[in-house]
Amino acid sequence: MYAKKLFFRDLSSLKFRMRTTPYHFNLLSDKERLSAFYEAIKDKAKGTVYDIGSGCGILSIWASFYSDFVYSVEINPDSAKIAEHNLKPFKNILLINEDAREVFFKDKADIIICEMLDTALIDEEQVPVLNSVLKYLKKNGEVIPKGIINCAEAVSMNSDHIHYNDGFERMNYSSYEEMSNFIIYNKINFSNNIKEDVEAILNFKISKKGIVSGIKITTLTLLTDDLICGPTDMFNPELLIPIEKINVDIGDKIKVILSYKMGGGLNSIKTEIERIP
Ligand SMILES: C[S@@+](CC[C@H](N)C(=O)[O-])C[C@H]1O[C@@H](n2cnc3c(N)ncnc32)[C@H](O)[C@@H]1O
Known part of the structure; x- marks a missing residue:
């Protein structure tokens, strides 16, 4: 819902x-x-x-x-x-x-x-704070939100800096075009202790001829089992991350290794790109 x-x-x-x-x-x-x-x-x-x-x-x-x-x-x-x-x-x-x-x-x-959510939980302290407070949760206790689902797409973007695609950025300069399929790369359950370091292998199938120059992260928030929210401008707006540029054609496959630390800030984001033969 x-x-x-x-x-x-x-x-x-x-x-x-x-x-x-x-x-x-x-x-x-x-x-x-x-x-x-x-x-x-x-x-x-x-x-x-x-x-x-x-x-x-x-x-x-x-x-x-x-x-x-x-x-x-x-x-x-x-x-x-x-x-x-x-x-x-x-x-x-x-x-x-x-x-x-x-x-x-x-x-x-x-x-x-x-x-204390933000896109992919990179820039806010949701994960370190929950990891510390969870010891006080009763055995059958629950956390609101229940967790998040992180998704990624390869994009062609006009900007060369990491930014949230919120109303301000859209109005001023941010634009992008989707270039691949949409991948769910991880799901995080807030009721369990969470590993703060993330390394995700993103295997994209290219759907357009052109230049891939970034990835877009979309975070969906699972409030309860049957209630999903976002993204909105104030609640986990999509995150655009520039990567090394690569020329692509329809049907090409590319691999992006995305790593970051949850709670570690946007500076902790690293990407590596590879073309799959
Ligand atoms: C996104 S706001 C949400 C505010 C409110 N819960 C709401 O939904 O309208 C997150 C809040 O968490 C607070 N915060 C951040 N780190 C915290 C910490 N370690 N302990 C307690 N509060 C913290 C911030 O100051 C901020 O007010």
């Missing part, structure tokens, strides 16, 4: 105005992202919930409607100050302004919500 088809309860249904930073305002304006999280929380939240990277607190508030107690953890002091205002009316939420990796939780979690 795709989130954009779901009924979205808009923020005005809350009985007060949310305060936000400009960044969190943009996050709250992404109705597809928010409605997907709302549906997943309504479906899964129970008992003790952690909301890790709670920002201005919206997911903590929704979790508090359906559970007994919510630990809302936010590292950024400015965001935490805003969350403090937003979360004040909710007596079953405790706000903790710390790095989630440093927090000692008194109670184990039935549900961990963690929304």
Whole structure:
């Protein structure tokens, strides 16, 4: 089920105005992202919930409607100050302004919500933070989102730097053409400890004559077993990575070895390209 088809309860249904930073305002304006999280929380939240990277607190508030107690953890002091205002009316939420990796939780979690996602989880700390917090998840506990699916295509792109294909880039200079089939290269389940280093062998079958000059990564987010969301401009926009240029014809096969560290930043991305005879 795709989130954009779901009924979205808009923020005005809350009985007060949310305060936000400009960044969190943009996050709250992404109705597809928010409605997907709302549906997943309504479906899964129970008992003790952690909301890790709670920002201005919206997911903590929704979790508090359906559970007994919510630990809302936010590292950024400015965001935490805003969350403090937003979360004040909710007596079953405790706000903790710390790095989630440093927090000692008194109670184990039935549900961990963690929304520090970015495309392929390269530039944000979703994976290192989850790897640290998972020890507090109860045996049958669950994580929202459940995981991600990473996909890749070979492209011809006009830019020579790594960038997200969001509205700003599209308007200013970014354009690309798809040159190959669409490959799912890995699936990550957030309930298990995750190896941070990724090496993927991408075997592309070329579908157009021209020049391959990059790869495009698309990340789909699995909120629950039957709810997939994204990409949107604010939620894992496609990532375009330039590679060494290669002339191709229809039916050619090329191999790209893609490696990066999840949480290691965009500078950790490396690519090698080979033509398959
Ligand atoms: C993408 S925002 C999501 C905000 C909010 N959960 C929402 O959905 O609107 C991620 C948040 O995680 C916070 N964050 C990043 N690293 C963190 C860490 N190690 N511990 C706690 N919070 C962290 C950021 O400051 C940011 O506010």
